[in-house]
Amino acid sequence: MQEQELVKQLQEGDRNAFDQLYLLYSPQAYRTAYFLTGSRADAEDVVQETFVQVWLFIRQLKDSSGFRSWFYRILTRMAFRKGSAGKREIPDADIALLADRGSEGDSLSDLLLKEERERIRRAVNSLDEKHRAVIVLYYFNEFSTKEIAGITGSLEGTVKSRLFAARRKLQKSLSDRSESAGSTDINRFWKGSSI
Template identity: 70%
Template sequence: MNEMELVRQLQTGSRTAFDQIYERYHVQAYRTAVLLTGNRADAEDVVQETFVQVYLHAKELKEPAGFKSWFYRILTRLAWKCGRNGKREIPDEDIAVRADRADGGDCLSRLIGKEERERIRKAVESLDEKHRSIVVLYYFNDFTTAEIARITGCFEGTVKSRLHAARKKLGKSLSDNEAGGKLLRAVSHAE
């Protein structure tokens, strides 16, 4: 069943449709939440609350084709709220790598090793909330700048500006090591 049909069924209160949407989204949602919140406990809370909000408010979604952006808008805003209320801590293990394995991996994982991923994760986590969320949505979730604008409620030009600024900051912090070079090459080829 395609996603639009699932969303339409979810809007009628179908538990089966909700379960299928959960299966499609929970791994990537968790990975995104860890990167945005900085710790596993908060990420789990954010993901759980995101799915609760999705189930409770699915009827309010006007266009089922926009479900993915709507879902990540909820997740991102809950993560921001959590970040303002909580203390960020660096996970003691590479959650994104575990999620990658469960999800079949991504291009970043194929390019670099575990230690390099850890340096990149720390560099991304060092970004402020606005820049970090743009980087996570763009590079780790493959959203376009237009989709990110809808998710964050910013103008697309603002998203592009923040993405450019984040690349510069990441470039400075990663340029001295091999991981930084690989990331920057991957980033420059992603355009």
């Protein structure tokens, strides 16, 4: 069933449509919330709160084709609200778990790729909320700058300037943290990646 049809059914109160949209959106929503909050527990809370808001306010969505942007606008705001309690970082225990998980038997290239992903996660986590949001939405969720503007309630030019500034900050952060001379391509590690 197509997403727009599910959204229309949800607007009519269909719980099955809600369940299907949850299954469709929750994995990516969780990863996005994790990158925005830096905490697994907060990410779970943000996703749950986002779906509650979707259920409560779905009838206010006028165009079912705009569901994806509307959903991520809610998710981003929930993540910002959660993050306003203090700067979030990936706890060292989580980093150790991520680094240790499944490393036995991996090839050297797989281990290097995992380390590089972790460097990127740390660098992104060091950005302020607004810059982190545009990076996550652009690279990880593959939204256009126009869509990000709609999600964040900003002008497209503002999104582009934040994206530019965030890239520069990441480039500096990654080059400061890197002992290698090579540059890091965020796209290579994020598109379709999982936590």
